Amino acid sequence: MEVSGGIRHLLFSYVLINGILITLEAKEEVLLDMRAAGRELGWLTWPPNVEREGSQKSQVGWEVHQRTLNGSQFYTYQVCNVEEREQDNWLRTTFIQRHPSASRVFVELKFIVRDCNSFGEGTLTCKETFNLFTSESDADVGTTFRKGQFRKVATIAPDEITKRNEMHLNTETRYVENLSRKGFYLAFQDIGACVAIFSVRVFYKTCPATVKSLAVFPETVARGGEKQVLREVSGTCVENAESEEQPRIYCTLDGEWVVPVGQCQCKPGFEEAEDSCRECQPGFFKADASSSKCEPCPDNTQRLNPGASFCPCMAGFYRAHTDPITGPCSGLPSAPKDLEATSNHLPAGKLLLSWNPPEYTGGRDDITYSVLCQRCESFECKPCGEKIRYDPASMGLTVTRVSVSELDAHFNYTFTVEAHSGVSVLVNEAAPRTARLSSTTLTTSLQHTDPPRIASMRLVERDSTSLSLSWDVSPRQLVQSPSVHYELAYRKKDNKLDVTTYVVLKLERSSVKISDLAPGTAYLVKVQAFSSDGSSGGSSVEEQFETLSDEHLNKTGVILTSAVGGAIMLLLVIVILVLCRRRSNSHARQGPEDAYFSNPEQLKPLKTYVDxxxxxxxxxxxxxxxxxxxxxxxxxxxxxxxxxxxxxxxxxxxxxxxxxxxxxxxxxxxxxxxxxxxxxxxxxxxxxxxxxxxxxxxxxxxxxxxxxxxxxxYMENGALDRYLRDHDGEFTSYQLLGMLRGIAAGMKYLSEMSYVHRDLAARNILVNTTLECKVSDFGLSRVLEDEPEGTYTTSGGKIPIRWTAPEAIAYRKFTSASDVWSFGIVMWEVMAFGERPYWDMSNHEVMKAINEAFRLPAPMDCPSAVYQLMLQCWLQDRSKRPRFGDIVSLLDKLLRSPDSLKTIADFDPRVSIRLPSTSGSDGSPFRSVSEWLESIKMNQYVENFTLAGVISMDQVLQMKTEDIRKIGVRLPGHLKRIAYSILGLKDQTSTLSVFAV
Structure with a gap:
């Protein structure tokens, strides 16, 4: 069996969704399988064997052992030099060829690790972990081995440690990403552990060809990195399906399809059936492109052939214009029933028509009625005309009664009531007219009724110039003659009878307010009622009513004025008491942030740090x-x-x-x-x-x-610098400023306790799930494993040069002011999304640049106010740098005024990215687009450029921002980084050194 061939393993996992067992498939393409090879693989060990006294050759590092299990032979690599000091043993695989599209591979290890406690007291250097490294190459380098060519992938630790008389086999899987060359090596470093490797399997994953949501997607290699975990894949709809937008889906790094976009749907007349679209059966239909099933044809419709998008109406049945094509068809309604007319107890010239709904509505509920009227005289009938009044109306009635008025006495009237529905207007003129009730002839003999009489009159309200009156009418008479109007007459009481003058008012209501009267004067008032035919019921008895005098009003006004004045005074007293209490409470509730505006004596901390x-x-x-x-x-x-x-x-x-x-x-x-x-x-x-x-x-x-x-x-998101690099461009300046505010608040607390951190950097800030930042690492003794040049050793210990103030480097003067300098560097790291301060400059170059007054330039899209605060933190004179209390106050002010962040500091890509115009880090021209992208840490987009046909640096120099977006670079931070890098490439005068700029 070939070790690095294309061995496919099909993995099945089962997920229970909505009670249905669904099989999800993920394919693995194996590049290396140590167990499956069944032979010694010839892996390289370093250091090689050495000769010891007595000419006996002894293995000082990894060695291979042959074992037999169930009749099959297999090989293991093991090392166990726990009693030796300074162990550095390497085991390197043979050259592993990479699939061109597989930029991420998985490494599955099966191994055991011995417990250090089982070796006794003499094993001072014993470890229980070992390290995994990788190195890329375009060709097999044979037995050449250089540790410097390898980069660390992970520290491998066992879940279970093997103790005496027992063995625990551990399985760990790690991934190697951002691979771009033709192949790679894996290497295992032992630094003093007792380890046996039983199996190494290297593979990459693919998302298998599949049909999802009626869209066909091809087999796709799962690739990407931590910053690009999903790969977008386009698909095509199956036959007889369509989609408004091209169907897309994402292939995860684990070889699984997720988040389908642009779902395909079966066309009208087709329904979904096992990842395909089939015709609707006869008697069924589907009207639109959707995921729904075919439906049975509704009532009163015809059954057609397979693949119907709708069912037409049967003869004599219809659909209204507002009816959905998917609904049933309906017929015409039958005639209304039991038409009646009555004029009893109604005013002259008026009658009430009523009827019952039709027995058959045609299957509809939008039945309306219309009333037609004809006046018959001397055997001749004519339309009643516009004189007749209908209440509520004569057309479009939804009730089964109508009041008809303005009829003349001693004439015959014929009323016809018709029933309509929503399909009545669709009937052809040649077809029978909508169902109609037979004519009913009514002979009206209008009789006069007694006009209403005024029962009583009463005073409602009065003042010096007006009287408000009302009166009652007999309820029974009001029912017989509901249309009533009134005439009211009034005069002054002291007028002589022969010169009496009445003022007459015509009214529609049984109440009135008489104005413009004389103060303190008596008036006589009478009311007369008239029915609709003009007959009168006679006047009421003349009654006397008197207006108020001015003296009475003055007394009332004085009382009201005094009451209002007293209420106002009481209200003022209450308001003053409330304000005094609030002011007292506000002083009592003064919070921690109020200390910035308090007496300096109040700023003293509650306790002081003890070394x-x-x-x-x-x-x-x-x-x-x-x-x-x-x-x-x-x-x-x-x-x-x-x-x-x-x-x-x-x-x-x-x-x-x-x-x-x-x-x-x-x-x-x-x-x-x-x-x-x-x-x-x-x-x-x-x-x-x-x-x-x-x-x-x-x-x-x-x-x-x-x-x-x-x-x-435990801080879930880990170190701030790595977290920002993993989420480059995903946060706004306002969010980044909020993170900085938390760090500044923590440092303010430390400075008030007289504690100097000395190692403030983004790598020593931890982030939790709510993006809250916390200062950590208070030892200043940690070895920066991933930053070999992160510290500068002096006689007094190690100093992190890139983050340390110049006086602390030169004279070891560590103060709160030197922590402020370091905070300025942290601000730059945060606004640059974890970029390394001073880029690839050496520590000596950094110290020389700072002494020559060079300061880091503004990061891309950094607000001007934030960059100005950085420059204040980097003042050479430490006494002029702001204090952490000042920094917190300024950051609070910026957060309260988001508009202050809109002004962006000047950004120079030649300095900030530090790229030559057309050359790599060693000054030679970039040999390929992939080399250029790797230099700016954007190598995850190598395939995007290749698929777009951009394969030379000359083509790169012609690209604009819109061209970059079209090839699939969508994250704002990545888009700007590539665009600004191209801008720097175009500047032929730029150099590697920031001092030349």
Whole structure:
């Protein structure tokens, strides 16, 4: 069997969705399978065998062993030099050819690791982890081996450690991404562990050819990186299906299809059936392109052939213009029933028509009625004309009664009532007219009724110039004659009878307000009612009513004025008391942020930092400032890093009476010296003194047992610099400023406690799921594993040059002001989404540039106000730098005024990206587009450029922003980085050195 051929393994996983078992398929293309080879693979070991005394050859590193299991032979690689110091043993695979589209491969390891405690006290360097490395190449380099060509992939730690008389086989899978060359090597580094590798399997994943949502998608290689985890794939609709937009789906890094876009739907007359579209059966239809099933033809429709998009109406049945094509057809309604007319107890010239609905409505509920009237005289009938009044109307009635008025007495009237529905207007004129009720002739003999009489009159309200009156009419007479109007007459009482003058008002209502009267005067009032035919019921008895005098009004006004004045005075007293109380409460509720505007004496912290190294016995400091935790309350789950003193785990802390909390666990491995133990625990002594939401929280320590541990809160998103690099361009300036505000608040707290951090950098800021940033790493003794030039060694220890103030580098003057300089560098890192400060300049170049007054340029899209704050933090004179309290106040001001972030600082791509016009980092021209993209950390877009036909640097120089967007670069941060890089390439005068700029 070929080791690096194209062996396909089909994996099946089962998912229960809505009660249905669905099979999801993911394919693996195997590039290397150590177990399947069944033979020794000839992997390279370093260092090679050496000769010892007695001319005996001894293996000092990895060695291969042949084993037999179930009659089959297999080989393992193992190393176990735990008693030797300074171990650095390498095992390298043979050249592994890469599929051109597979930029990400998986490495599955099966191995065992011996417990260091099982070797006794003499194994001071024993480890329980080993490292995985990789190196790319366009050709097999044979036995040539250089450690510098390999980059680290991961630290491999076992889930279960093998102890005496037992063996635990571990399986771990890691991935290697951003591969771009023809092949690669894997290498395993041993630094003092006892390890046996049983199996190494290298493979990449593909999303298999599939049909999803009636769209066909081809087999696709799963590729990408942490910044591009989904690959968009276009598909085509199956036969007899269509989509408004081209169907798309995404292939994940794990070989699974997710998030289909632009779903295909079966065309009208077709329905979905097992990833295809089939015709509707006879008697069924589907009117539109949708995912619904074919429906049975509705009532009163014809059954057609297969593939029907609608069912037409049968003869004599119709659909209204507003009816859906998918609805049933309906017929015409029958005639209304039981038409009646009555004039009893109604005014003269008026009658009431009523009827019952038709027996058959045609299957509709939109029945309306119309009333036609004819007046018959001397055997001749004519339309009644516009004189007749109908209430509520004569057409479009939805009720089964109508009032008809203005009829003349002693004439015959013929009324016809018709029933209509929504399909009545569709009937052809040649067809029978809509159903009609037979004519009913009514002989009206209108009789006069007694006109209404006024029953009583009463005073409603009065003042000096008006009277408001009302009166009653007999209810029975009002029913007989509902159309009533009134005439009211009034006069002054003192008028003589022979010169009496009445004022007459014509009214429609049984009430009135008489105005413009004389104060303190009596008036006589009478009312007369008239029916609709003009007959009168006689006047009411003349009654007397008197207006108020002015003196009475003045007394009333004085009383009202006094009452209003008193109420106003009472209201003022209440308002004053409320304001005084609020002012008192506001002083009592003064919060922590008010301290920025308080008396300087109030700014003193509640406590001051105590250096644990001042204690004669450092163990006392640990017990004073940290809580002791029993190891049984701690559960380790997964190795998440490796430090100078041991591994760092993610785990669970479950104390008595407390809920489980996620924690980070720093461990101290066996074989430590007492000084190493004290240095390890000193960080806990420092952290235990801090209580602030933007300072990493110490949960406790383990010191009274063999394995010392430091337990802190767990920050899910890890270090800030890596998190920002992984989410380049995904946050707004306002969000980034919020992160910086949290860091500044934490540093303000530390400075007020007289604590100097000395190692403030984005890598030492941790981020949780709510994007809250917390200052961490208080030891200044951690080895920067991924940053070999991250520190500059002096006689006094290590200094992180790129983040350190010049006076601290030159004179080791570490103060809160030097922490402010470092905070300015952190601001630059955050606004540049984790870019390395000073790029690829060496530490000596950085120190020389700072002394010559060079400062980092503004990051891309950095607000001008934020960059000005950075420059203030980098002032050479430390006394002129802002304090952390000032920084917090300024950041709060910017966050309260988002418009202040709209002004962007000048950005020079020649400086900020540090790229030559057409050359690589060594000054030679870029040989390919992939080399250029790799230099700006955008190599995940190599295939995008290749598929778009952009294969030379000359073509790159012709590209515009819109061209970059069209080839699939959509993230704003990536789009700008590539665009600004091209701008820098076009500038033929740019050089590698920022000083030439």
């Amino acid at each position: 644990p190294h001042t204690y004669e016995d450092p163990n006392i400091a640990v017990l004073k400032f940290a809580t002791e935790i029993h190891p049984s309350h701690i559960t380790k789950q997964k190795v998440i890093g490796a430090g100078e003193f041991g591994e760092v785990y993610r785990g669970i802390l479950k104390g008595p009476g407390r809920k489980e909390v996620a924690v980070a666990i720093k461990t101290l491995k066996p074989g430590y010296t007492e000084k190493q133990r004290q240095d390890f625990l000193s960080e806990a002594s420092i952290m235990g003194q801090f209580t602030h939401q933007n300072i990493i929280r110490l949960e406790g320590v383990v010191t009274k047992f063999k394995h010392a541990m430091i337990v802190t809160e």
